[in-house]
Amino acid sequence: MSLDGAPVLDQAVLEELRISTGDDEAFMRELVETYVEEGQASLAVLLAAAAARDAAAIVRPAHTLKSTSASLGAMRLSGICREIETAGREARTDTLPEDVELARATWEATLAAFAEAGLR
Amino acid sequence: MSPGAAVALVVDDSAVNRKVLSRHLASLDIAAREAANGREALELLGADGAGFDIVLLDIEMPELDGYETLAAIKGDAALRHLPVIMISSVEELDSVVRCIEMGATDYLPKPFNPAILEARVRASLAGKHLHDLEVESAARQAELLKTIERQKDELSRFLSPQVAALVSSPEGEQLLAGHRRIATSVFCDLRDFTPFSEAADPEEVLGVLREYHAAMGGLIVEHGGTLEHFAGDGMMVFFNDPVPQEDHVERAVRMAIAMRDRFGDLAAAWAKRGFRLGFGVGIATGYATLGRIGFEGRYDYGMTGMVVITAARLSTAAAPGQILLSPRSHAAVEDVVEVEEIGELQLKGFSHPIAVVNVRGMRERLRTAVEAG
Numbered sequence: 001m002s003l004d005g006a007p008v009l010d011q012a013v014l015e016e017l018r019i020s021t022g023d024d025e026a027f028m029r030e031l032v033e034t035y036v037e038e039g040q041a042s043l044a045v046l047l048a049a050a051a052a053r054d055a056a057a058i059v060r061p062a063h064t065l066k067s068t069s070a071s072l073g074a075m076r077l078s079g080i081c082r083e084i085e086t087a088g089r090e091a092r093t094d095t096l097p098e099d100v101e102l103a104r105a106t107w108e109a110t111l112a113a114f115a116e117a118g119l120r
Numbered sequence: 121m122s123p124g125a126a127v128a129l130v131v132d133d134s135a136v137n138r139k140v141l142s143r144h145l146a147s148l149d150i151a152a153r154e155a156a157n158g159r160e161a162l163e164l165l166g167a168d169g170a171g172f173d174i175v176l177l178d179i180e181m182p183e184l185d186g187y188e189t190l191a192a193i194k195g196d197a198a199l200r201h202l203p204v205i206m207i208s209s210v211e212e213l214d215s216v217v218r219c220i221e222m223g224a225t226d227y228l229p230k231p232f233n234p235a236i237l238e239a240r241v242r243a244s245l246a247g248k249h250l251h252d253l254e255v256e257s258a259a260r261q262a263e264l265l266k267t268i269e270r271q272k273d274e275l276s277r278f279l280s281p282q283v284a285a286l287v288s289s290p291e292g293e294q295l296l297a298g299h300r301r302i303a304t305s306v307f308c309d310l311r312d313f314t315p316f317s318e319a320a321d322p323e324e325v326l327g328v329l330r331e332y333h334a335a336m337g338g339l340i341v342e343h344g345g346t347l348e349h350f351a352g353d354g355m356m357v358f359f360n361d362p363v364p365q366e367d368h369v370e371r372a373v374r375m376a377i378a379m380r381d382r383f384g385d386l387a388a389a390w391a392k393r394g395f396r397l398g399f400g401v402g403i404a405t406g407y408a409t410l411g412r413i414g415f416e417g418r419y420d421y422g423m424t425g426m427v428v429i430t431a432a433r434l435s436t437a438a439a440p441g442q443i444l445l446s447p448r449s450h451a452a453v454e455d456v457v458e459v460e461e462i463g464e465l466q467l468k469g470f471s472h473p474i475a476v477v478n479v480r481g482m483r484e485r486l487r488t489a490v491e492a493g
Contacts, residue, residue, distance in 0.1 A: 013231070020234040021143045035136045060133075063180050067209055068136040071231045082211070 006076040009113035013073030032119040035072055039065055043107055050100035059088040074110045126245050127151045131161040132178040144237050158184025168198040173248050175204045179215050194223035201251050203244035282346045283421040286362040295362050298411030303361050304372040305428045307435035309354035311398030335382050343375035348422055358423045361410045369405050369452035376401045376443045398440025404430035405449040433467035443479040450477050458486050
């Protein structure tokens with residue numbers, strides 16, 4: 001899987017979200033906090049499902065994390081999660097452990113990027 | 121409800137998505153309530169979705185997903201009117217087609233674009249608003265019809281059914297304004313009522329009148345007569361107006377005979393209680409003026425003319441048990457009614473005496489009675 005092209009945090013997406021939701025710093029911080037809570041839960045399910053090679057169980061958490069990451073501009077994580085979701089739907093489990101591991105690492109990078117943006 | 125005061129139900133298992141959507145909606149002056157899955161959404165919608173104008177529905181959700189929730193909403197007659205906009209990612213476009221076939225109004229791609237969100241939500245709300253107006257207008261119309269029916273019903277307790285119907289008919293105003301027509305007037309009252317009402321207790325007098333009115337009132341309706349008024353023991357009924365009746369004289373005579381028969385039963389029961397009362401009828405036919413009589417605040421639908429006076433005088437002249445006919449009434453029914461000659465009567469206020477007959481009965485009934493021995 002090669003997703004190095006997609007930015008960890010797309011500032012343009014984040015900026016658009018900020019403007020369209022009323023340029024409210026407190027709201028943005030609250031949103032990122034919610035994203036982190038939800039993301040950690042999704043990631044935990046992903047890791048467990050990958051360890052168990054359970055393709056069906058990874059579809060929903062991958063789907064959720066893909067969609068919320070895209071909303072907040074976490075494009076690289078969103079892309080990885082899309083790949084995982086597709087693999088899960090197609091019942092492919094061969095690359096699951098390394099894909100989910102990549103998701104976990106990108107998750108850490110995403111959190112760091114949000115911190116750098118002053119949103120955590 | 122104006123779109124500005126609308127309430128949306130945002131259904132998505134992601135709190136991030138719900139927060140972003142609610143925030144966008146708030147900027148459109150649309151209040152949002154949130155549900156994390158289909159089951160929660162259906163609980164919030166309740167039996168009829170009251171309080172909600174639109175549903176934004178995610179497809180992938182735990183417990184009850186978007187398809188199942190959409191099917192539940194569109195399969196419920198009380199919820200079906202709510203517009204549902206599907207929330208979908210780009211990869212889910214096939215699913216969106218399926219949802220629109222199932223009754224979804226539109227879809228909203230993720231990540232949310234505020235301009236698209238506004239356009240699709242506003243369009244759906246306009247449809248919902250139109251639907252609400254239609255429902256409201258239908259309800260108002262039904263309420264109006266109910267009121268009219270209730271008023272008619274109320275009216276018919278005070279007026280004769282024909283007059284109540286006339287008042288609410290399209291040609292009512294024209295008929296009420298007054299018109300001339302041949303009609304048959306029937307007067308009837310009780311003989312010896314005045315001495316009875318002086319001697320008996322008021323409760324007994326009222327009781328007798330109530331029984332008498334109930335019995336006679338039924339016969340008036342049965343024969344299609346228009347009751348102009350009650351006055352104590354007296355009643356005036358006319359025929360051929362406002363509803364035209366080709367056989368108006370015969371109807372009047374048949375009603376009078378039925379009244380006389382019915383009165384016989386009542387009188388027998390009263391006699392046991394010591395009340396001796398008789399019943400007399402006068403019937404006349406001729407041109408009369410009919411329409412609204414009275415003054416602002418209290419109008420009657422009435423009949424005036426010589427024919428009314430003739431019927432009243434004949435009623436006064438009738439002995440107990442007699443039904444007296446004017447010459448013109450007699451001429452109209454002589455083939456079907458058996459009469460006895462009374463001779464020429466000089467009625468009060470009339471310059472010439474008139475030939476009067478008393479009705480014995482309908483020919484066919486008398487023949488049947490004779491044949492039966």
